[in-house]
Amino acid sequence: MLKVLWLQAFLCLMGSLCAQSTRKLNIVKNKFVDSSQAALLKEDMVYDLPIISVNEGERSEGNIPFVPSILSAGRDVFMSTASFHFGVVRFKIRGYDGNVFSTQINGMPMDNLDDDNTQWSLWSGLNDVTKNTEMILGIKPGEHLFGDIGNAVSMDMRASKQREQTQFSYAFSNRSFSHRWMYTTAKGFNKKGWAYSLSGSWRSAGEGYFPGTNYYGGSYFVALDKRLNDGHLVSMIFLGSATANAKQGPVLKESVALASALYNPYWGYQSGKKRSANIGRSHQPVLIITDDHRINNNSYWISTIGCTMGEKSNTALDWYKAADPRPDYYRYLPSYQTDSVLRLFVVDEMHHHESLRQINWDHLYTVNKNSREALFDADGVSGNTITGLRSHYILEERVVGMTRVSINTNFHTRLNEELSFSGGANWQLQQSHYFKRMNDLLGGDYFVDWNQFAERDFPNDVAVIQNDLNNPNRIVKAGDIYGYDYLVNTNKGAAWAQITGSRKKIDFFAAFEMVYTSYERYGKMKNGLFRFNSFGRSTLNEFNTYAMKAGITYKINGRKYLYLQAAAFSKPPLFDDVFISPRTRDTRQDIIQTEKVKTAEAGYVCNAPRIKLRCSAYITSFKDGMNVTTFYHDGYGNFVNYALSGINKLHYGTEFGMEYKVSNHILFTTAASIGRYYYNNRQMVAVSADNDASVLEKTIIFSQNFRIPGTPQEAYGVGISYQSAGSFYLNVSGNYFRQQWLAINPLRRTYNAVENVVAGTEQWDRIIHQQLLPEQYTVDLSAGNSFRLKLYHGKQKQTLVFNLSINNLLNKQDVISGGYEQLRFDTDTKNIDKFPPKYFYAMGLNFSASFSLRF
Amino acid sequence: MKSLSGKGSLYLSILVLMSIQCNKKFDTPPEYNGPDLQPNLSISALRAMHFMGNFDHIVNDYIIEGIVVADDSKDNFYKSIIMQDSTGGITIRLDGTGLYNDYPVGRKLAIKLNGLWMGDYARMIQLGAGVDRSDSLFPQIAPIPVPLFDRFLIKKSLQNAIVPKTIRIDQLNDSLQSCLIKIDNLEFAVADTGKPYADVINKLSDNTIVKACSGGSAYIRTSGFARFAGIKTPRGNGSLTAIYSVFKTDKQLMIRDTSDVQMNGLRCTGAGSKLLLAEDFTNQSPNTNLTITGWKNIVETGGKSFQVKSSSNNNYAEINAFATNQLTVVSWLILPPVNLSNSANEILSFQTKDGFDNGGVLQVFASTNYDGGNTPWKAKWTLLKPIISKGSVTGIASDWLASGNISLAGYSGSVYIAFRYDGADPVLAFDKRTTTFQIDNVRIEGN
Structure with missing residues (x-):
């Protein structure tokens, strides 16, 4: 019955979506709403785009829903045109979060079990060996994996699957890196059945596009294949990417007005040199061993065992009994001055003195060098007094150490002329170690492992102020763990089966998956405030979830197809969305439930020689989602957690992609994605603080019909490519984006927020309305050529390839690629401008020029 | 040749020694002292120049210099520092926290006043960057915004000595x-002794009154955010170091930390x-040897201990030498x-009865060098002079x-306070000193 309804809804949509979308919007506009969506404020990480942390205090990896590269877009005309056109902004396919996309390498799942996001950073820089990629669109069936509702990317990095050649390339760019050198070589099977491939790259920038963002990254890749006689191909790959990059911070419009759209609050001068406080580091090498057993012409069996181990960290300034060192702290900005004369005075001063807009490192050192203080009973030893320079400003490093072991097996066989069977099972164990490490004492001698927020609240209690009661008054030196220290132990097992069939007029598939997930927190510190529920093992959280999907394709003829498919998933909540404040204790959300996802999609595909086209419509609903967002609230003077529950979302829309061959040399491409992504219910939020067991606030969020942020909901692109008879090509494209919304602060859509405000007044509207970001357009260009020539004597000719790509050719500097309302709201004054939104600005004109030599 | 090489090695070793001894020091940049502004x-x-109630915009290139005498390190002063030169002091309102990291007590500071x-806030004169008229009835001096600190405040040397001016309370x-x-x-x-300086739970400021022996009083005003707000005021008498401030006609003293209060x-x-x-x-159980935790009941000679006795439902300690034949x-x-460290004016009091008095003696002593052991006679004791019952020859005294x-x-x-009984019960009839003493309601009080 439900399915029928879905189908109906779907068919209606198909017919009327374009016409309806504007009307629908108007209806919604008249309702006031509220919402959540601190959830999307996660770190984004895209190849070659700057890595940006949005969520204050956020630790999770990130969210790259978009296709990794144009090459993996495969043969789908929408994906290839969309990835080419929409790569400029943070376009998310169908508005989905990164955790509904999945990726595997040589059969090994590569999603981080803590947040379900693909860890692109694991192999960043290895562009040469990640080209052998298959993309399974949405819920379409894949031979190697069950997938999720988003696209599934399956990479084959085995040595024997790499193109047999040696390539050296160099790229010059003004994006996150300036220089990139890559070297890759691959050698096919020799007589003894061995094949190998090697790749390495080095990327660097003294300063990327944004000021104070340097970048250093080295990547390596080793692959070895051995073909055995009995149909086995055994492969080993080992890869890693070590990067350190200074980040670009989100900015206030006020700061941009004082400086420029290039403003980056994360750096400052130290002894005349630019230094960044927010440096991301990552190195998590991966080892994968695969056995590919071709049983016969109809069947194969691939088994993989893999391991990922390494560390990822972010640095940030922290301070103890001292003024906030961040230059864009709201109390330092002109808008904090209520007196207009003073405000102008501050504007003038900040505008003319860059040092006031950036971190003043020399000052931080001076403060630390003047802070000779004694600590009594140091390291918990009675009578042990330490005297020295106690750092008041420090550089902390939030570290996630990760170890994941995966075993995966996957079987595929053709049952008969019509039917094929695929199935698989996998088991993954992941231990993530979250802790804070002292990166730099900034000229001081020591720091003490105290909870300064507790120290303020309980000034005379020497026990509750301890971050770790097992090691009271611990002296912290550079490199020491302090603050918080806990493990997340996750187990995940899954098994799936799939039947695909192909008849004369009809293709069909059906698949089913069962997943067991469990996780727990294991605290390694006994927090003074939560001495009974911070140390040791938490309750084990266990979930059994399922997923099923089915679809049918009607083949009108060999070129035209109609398809219809649907899926239902249940998904366990993520650790981070269940544990409210894992840094201090093992408290969980009150109600823990799985998220239910349903999706349906129908489309028309045409693959004619001159025209390739796909048009499809989809509808997806998410029900009972959960989310925990953490940020520093200086009103509470504490890290505050918003635990959201009952998040329902509805996404629907159409996708259209077309390539039209105007002539043999000219190709016209266009793509459009028109969607509407809503929170379609009222969520619940429970606000609590890291240092306080009680719930500070628990309330309904009037979030119905608020828009899901983080992506333009409408994107359009048009492009023309010229391909000469030789190998020269030129591409020019124009893109247009609209309906991108600011991520909202849930607390502004509560009863409390508008209490005593007259409904319908401007103030009321300003508090609850969600901000629509400006429409954007960009023009991009790419061109390239290649030559075959003989650079030196020998049998072979070499190929020299040149490529140039320029994005944002018009150098528009005011392109906002995303943003969020700050999670603070002053409920006393109800002035939303006290904590105004923060934005990310896209790069102005940016380019990459490369040449490669292949032989 | 030999001698030469001998000499050579001698010189060489001297050189080596010298070079080891004279390790060159690493260069260090000079401490930041700011421009030399006079x-x-x-x-x-x-x-x-100030008229009470007015707001004066300073437009001359005046520069004052002084030493910071109070900062916000203990959070009793909030968003302000106090600076003083040989002629007087002034409060500077600064719109920041953690100010003491830059402007700690002892820091010499020059202020460019132009702009x-x-x-004054209720007659307390302040410097700031503007006038906050958001409440039109009570305009106030607006603090100097953080980005403007370095424009007006020039940091000079640290750790300059400050000697508070000693005055009488009536000279405020x-x-x-x-x-x-x-x-x-x-x-x-x-009423204000032994109570917290301020309400640390509700973070409310509080006044406590200090008085001089010679008359006159003032308030000590303490913020509820002060890190010492929960500490209790002392009971003794002594000196107070504080910043003098006023609120209308109230005289307020603000301490920087409890070390400013030396009242022992x-x-x-x-x-x-x-x-x-x-x-x-x-x-205690009657008719047993007295054993109370912490008390010592020691026989020096004669084998007679203090005992617990009871009469009319009242227990007391008793001793006599009767029938000991010693x-x-x-x-x-x-x-x-x-422990007298936390109090002042301590007094000892108790009650006694004597009985069948024939010359036995009960004395009371005090000692600070008795070791708590079983040989109190080895310690140095000072005789105290209490009133002790005596002369009840025919029976036990009727009243305490x-x-x-x-x-x-x-x-x-x-x-340590000790009761020492000295008696005798020789076989011969004369010189018997067997007086009974009863002791009750022993108290030591202080304030």
């Missing part, structure tokens, strides 16, 4: 506003009391040590006799 105005001259405003007047002053012979009013002496008057020890033997009976009853208030104020630290 003051051209004294703080008292600046203050003299700043001077005003407006010219001492924002000055660090010291007043001797002060004590907290009885005796109070002017004995008002208020604090019980340091009390024992009425109610919880030439000397000496016994000690020693109270647990009493109060000892009177015996001052222990001359002692400090940990002190």
